[in-house]
Amino acid sequence: MWRRAATAAAAASGALSRRSWRLAQCRAFSSAAAGKAASVSSAVNSMLLRSLKEHYLEVSKMTPPPKVNPPSPFTVVKGSIDNDGPVLTRTYNDEEISIYVTRLATILPGGVVGEDDGNDDDINQLFLHVSVLKPQHNDSLHFLCGLYPDALGIHSVSMRPKAEASGFVVGPSKYNGPVFEELDQKVRDALHGYIEERGINENLFPFLQAWLYVKDHRNLIRYFKSVGSFISEEKPRKESSQS
Template sequence: MLKPQSGILNLNPNENPSPKKQQRSRQAASMAWLIRPLRRTLFSPSLRTSLLHQHPNSTSFSNSRNYISDMRKSAFQDNILRLLRKEIQYEHDHCPPKQPTTRFNSFTVDDRSGEQWIRLKRKFGEKEDITIDVTMFDGSVPVPDSGQVQSDEQLHITFIVNISKGDDSDVLEIVCSAWPNTIDIQKFYVRGCNRTANHPYTGPEFKELDEQLQDSLYEFLEERSINDELAIFLHEYMKNKDKTEFIRWLQTVKSHIEKK
């Protein structure tokens, strides 16, 4: 009968183990008996809870980071609020806005608070209803001055005149520019009261018309108090409105940031 070679597992169940093997088996059983209760202790819920209290976890670290982030955010907001309050106070102290007027000659003036335009309205004669929609300053052109390195600027305002004769009538629409002390007509056309056409023909540029026709159209507006005096009024009015709306904007931003 062949004997098992050294290093090869003996699968014969009838063969008796040697004394050394019996000793190792008893040692292994003894170690297992010691390890079992140790494992139960190491992985017990009470020990896990104790370890978690002794060593801060990632949640605590995350809370700490959030706290620092909130502090920085609060400091940033406080600085913005301080600057906004300072700017508001400066505007009120140095050049406070005036109460807007509600009339100009025969026109009533609607300030449209919080918006970028105003509306003037009047009646002319028995049939004509005149409405003028006016933008705030929407552009500028340089005015060269030979005596200075820097040049002043002329601010520009756009206004649109609508003249109708009853609810169902067509509307004469005149697009104008208001400079500091004069007005310029840009377009002059009639549109339907229902505005059915998407891209209606609005005629040539005003300056391309015959000069006598241009003069007669300026006289037509002058008769209805749409003239250089109106341009001067609009520029003064818009300077005040520009400041009023700026302060209103500052206060709105401040109120939004102050909300918790």
């Protein structure tokens, strides 16, 4: 009887030892796998941070264009370089004229225009959103124009709700009017004369092109810095639980 009890105890002890060994082996394997994954993740992060730093330094060395002042009587809206609001403003009689600007590549889908074919349309064509506001009206007269170094063309004319001071031009909420090219030639000529009388012409191009260059440069610098900071930020250590 004692022999059978001793044999059973020995068998149980052996099974327990084998189970403990397997658990220890699994823990060691899991620890090694976690360490390997952490090592791979660290290597990827390091490579990405090096690439971001190289691009950051490259962008930092870019030479900005010569400073260009906007044509009188337009003035630059304070803080416009860091937001998507109006860039230039002026008053004309009782009207407030605001100008927003974007690049051709921002308007059209499919990436940067002319990237592979040598076409410089993305640089030499800008889109202007011209908003004409009158204090007694709830709507503004909105012109979408294409601006070139030597010309300005109107794409559309519509009535739109007044945009808030800190925001971009809001979209039309009512009938947007006929296609501009389908308007009578006399009406088109008169609309061109209307905005030209308010100083909307090709003379705006040098300033707005330089302004967009500075804005793009700042955005790139900010982008590389923010992405790099996010990647390099260490995970907070978990506090050990007290038993």
